Amino acid sequence: MSSLHLAIFSPFLMAILIPFIFKLFRKLHIGWFVLILPSILFLFFLSKIPLIKDGGVFKATLNWIPSFDINFVAYLDGLGLLFTLLITGIGSLVVLYSIFYLDKNKEKLHNFYVYLLLFMGAMLGVVLSDNLIVLYTFWELTSFSSFLLIGYWNTRERSRYGAQKSMLITVFGGLSMLGGFILLSIMTGSFSIHEIMLQSNTLISNEWFLPALILVLLGAFTKSAQFPFYIWLPDAMEAPTPVSAYLHSATMVKAGIYLVARLTPIFAFHGAWFWIISLIGIITMCWASFNAVKQTDLKGILAFSTVSQLGLIMSLLGLGSASLHYDFLSKNIYMGAIVAAVFHLINHATFKGSLFMVAGIVDHETGTRDIRKLGGLMYVMPITFTIAVVGTLSMAGLPPFNGFLSKEMFFTSVLNVLQMNIFQMETWGILFPILAWLGSVFTFIYSILLLLKTFTGKLQEEKLDKKPHEAPLGMLFSPIVLGALVIIFGFFPNILSRNILEPAVASILPNLLQENDRFAVHIRFWHGFNLELLMTIGVVVVGLLLYLTLKKWGNIYSIFPKRFTLNRFYEKGIDITEKGSYSFTRRLMNGSIRSYLIYIFIFFIGIVTFTLFKKDAIKMDTTNLAPIGIYEITLAVIIILGSLTILGAKSRLTSIIALGAVGYTVSLFYILFRAPDLALTQLVIETVSTALFLLAFYHLPQLSRKEEHIGFKLTNALISIGVGLVITIVAISAHSNKMFDSIAKYYIENTHDKAGGGNLVNVILVDFRGFDTMFEISVLGIAALGIYGMIKLRLSNQKKQQRRMADENK
Template structure:
């Protein structure tokens, strides 16, 4: 356990004390205590910058399950560190914001902050662990904490729906990632990402490799809300706004991007990877922006915008994958796409974070997020208006903000790739610039929409639930920090280029570094008059026209039938799944114990007979049975006879007596088998149990048999005959074929020396296998207490149904 592990687990540890703090110190908003955690971590992680800049990743190992090669290996490289800083940095601001957003008197703050800290640890765990299994663990933990946070206002029906939806989709992705991890570890022989990478050339031709690739991508696409899995993100907006800003725009949804970036060195040389990542990303960019325009809820617009922006980064990562084909391409042509991806990742976190917080402020101060009711707030809320303007302009890709820079680089990457002819892009490569440009146009439209409808235009104060006024300074602080970052990065982009971007890009494209290529990150505000600039101008002008004519063409959205929409499909799938499982449940689970027993016995028969058949175990050797004495035959006959007659016995007394006969005969057999202890025990037990039976039967009615039909009996007889047959076969087979010596010889040899005893059975019981006996007497004690409870506590547990 190193300091690094402690840092990852710190939020989790602190979360244990949150409920206590909330209860004991109600005068101070719990958020202030929570704020210390991400702040500490930001400072802690920033000291790693110098090491990742030098290209020296830090590794710390904590043994967890070494025998299975599952250890908590914390691994800090450029990519991991970038995410860690993002998580803790945005985390600090979000916590600060939440202090003013959540009313300590009305809200269950302890729940909220426990979930939030849980998420923080989970997210740090994903980006900083090298072991895939550990990463998977944290991955699912983010899904769970996201579920809890979306369902934070659990009394709202929409919250529960959204929480369930996100859970189902992201956990489905997580499970497919587990499948991918299993396949990958089978191929590479290791759960470590670095070790898998080192040996990738030895197994990347395997057909299973492609399966693993697809499974990993499924996980990434579901988490990062890529088409067609994006449908959970808009519903996740039911969460409190700080959560939306944190999980659903800045961090958790980027876990998918992280996964793609992290696995790029392993998978990226496969053409399928390139097609899927860039294609799906590009289409998501287009689809998300198209859908954002028709939304009327501020947060819904932002949700679709996030989907679209995530698609943009995803497609950039896909395009960047082409850089790994360096042998057929000129140097560092495509690295620009990866650089743009990383750069946009940071930018998106800043402007989208500020926009979400802005939406939260508007909601908080006016009581609604519906843009049809809002309008003309610019004079009432000037600071919020400024935040919104800068954020949206950056998102729309207008200079001089940081969004413009990364969007320019995005266009460069798209243009270059469409001209390269790599992977037969010359045929349909033109689709890439098309989707990119059209997506950007719609991005422009909804960006303007947000500002215009909320802050400009007519004042409609009478429609607002509250009288709007500017938010308190504390609430404005966090978005203001983010917005100033937007401007700062826009004007001085190279502040980041060497400290954060280059190490991260090097981690995504290790092959470029390994082959001597250098990655130089030089981001300029002014590139001269090049195609990208003209495209930007085109986007802005067409976007403006589209915005002005919006009322004329927005009706087109209503033409799309709801029955084909993805949400409709999802709901239908869920409903059909429920129906199917209920139907299966109703036919299988009849409620009759007999049905279940039939399943069990049937399965035993099938299992035993088929495994014996496949293992070719039907060999019988009668040698060990050869010496059968006459009295043994007599005993066996008595045994079998009494057992058979129990089944026909009409009176219960006869049954009990016959059972007793069986028991005593078995005891006699134990004598013959040279087992004196068993014989003694069996005799005594039999006596006591017969007494017990008699005692209980005294209170019970006669056995009723009248309703048992002949068909019922025949069915039972057939099943029992089959079970009996398979047991006989197993016994014969095991007797005839001894594939290994009994381990009992060990006991026989050592009983006198090690345990100083003479009676092997007893020594085994109390000494060699003491645990068995310990648990046995525990079972006995539990049974005794259960009986005591059933008899003596009848009043309390009886008839309350």
């Protein structure tokens, strides 16, 4: 196993050890043990920067299902390195933060860290998998582990609701994405992302290309909370704050961003990719920032802010995909959108991670996150206030912080749209700078709202559940580190350019950058007085005016009827689904075994018949068959007559005797075909089963007169004839469509030499198919234990009832 695979699997191995470590070291906070792993992984991936920045990649293969082209190919390039550093770096800070945030005496910490490690390993698997099926496996594991983390406080109804909502929406997207991956495999004959990239120029003409594109984007949009699927993210804020800081700012919600970036070389040649991603992204950014202003919960504001920022990054990736449609000199212009997307992805992780931790600190030290109860905390929590100033101003896009730089690059990218002459951008392109500016105005408003309402004004201590005070240094350390990165990346952005940004962009646009070596990222703080700066000044001026007059225009949010909200549609859809499923299930599961058999047999007849005709598999070949003699015909007639006797018998005894006669006649067939062992086995089984039938019916109540004569049922007759015909056709066709030589010859030749036996049938059962036989015996043993348990339980209940009745009589 390579070091890369070990890095992916190590969180899962650590998760297995957590319960044992928790029992051994109960007096210590188990988070200290967990912290070791992400820290080591962060240093490991950090050490790969020299290799990756020079254009190298790290690739390792672990065989899984090679016959289906499904192997775990771990592939580390610039894009993968960026995400692994975020996953492990922010993960280390989150674990450290959680040590001081979660009380080891009140919380089930072993569960929390098991879930967190599962998620960390799953995210590493997503961003390092080259095989689409392996990627999908880890993708769904992120949904499962995030479900556990969001619902960590499972005694709270809102936690359970948020976990269920996120699971349903993201798993729906994941299954859609799987469909897209399968279509890609059908078109290319491979599940390897990089092998599919080599065929990207020819895929666009395939009829399955557009459906695959849409299905893949459904997966990306649901995971990254794009409009209209964003509704799960605000409800996911019921998770503990360390979970929100990790999943909902730096990692899980960016999995969709990663998927779009990774598959851009495959899909970007189609105009639908450009339009869907760019338009949905910019709408999400604008709509979520508008809704963030009306929130009163700190984490609620940050949740809608996260949705908005994800929309911004998504739109940049869509706009940047246009670079594949131009010559290199023009591509440099549109490639800037990809650079801006990658840069803002890093910036967002730093300032949003710190702000989520600040929200957790405020909640932890005051007992509330409601901004209507907060205020004046800058005097009692000066360090937290300083971190909040850095984070919120960066989120608002103000200098000298890193958010200002990537926001300016965002404005540049949407203004460059006006120069495009593809996809009808010369007419509709004006929408992008307008929506981008509007979204930035509301981003400024909610950023200032979060900062001022929480930390300035009068301290309302009477409304707080706790006496506010500054958080301990251990809880402050992680947001201080992230806040410091916000400042460092703001003043010295080019420390990322050569090491992180260029390799990541080269991974997103590999074909483009291979054509020319002039690509380089250089980020400048000052670009002079240009339109982007004027847009920023406009954002600040208009944003301040709207903030100061918020009470006058804030009633606009009450205009939207609640019954027309997306959450309302979701809840209504879930309600209709539940009621419909319940009604449908009650109709089908009516307690009648006959009904169940009818459903099964009708489905069986339909699907098998359809398959036979679809594959043109109906065939009858009598070559190499022995001739049918008088003895076989006689025995067949006896079996038919016996079967008809069973149907027409008026007593149970007659039916059992006729059934036994059928079984004994079958054993005569084995004698005719020179299989005395099978004949003996059949005779023994038939004798035992007949005896058991007689014993069972002896203890059953007598049939009533109404039950003695069961009327003819046409449905039963048609289904039985249909099943019989289908099975007969399948048997004849299977014999007539043999694709391989019979394995019987192998058994005959090797029974004595390899198995050391003389009885062919016994050797097959015990040696050649030994595991099969063992598992059959195991199944029978489990069934026997189940029956024994049921009988014992019934006898126990009977004894209890008898004792109770005896006590009542006394």
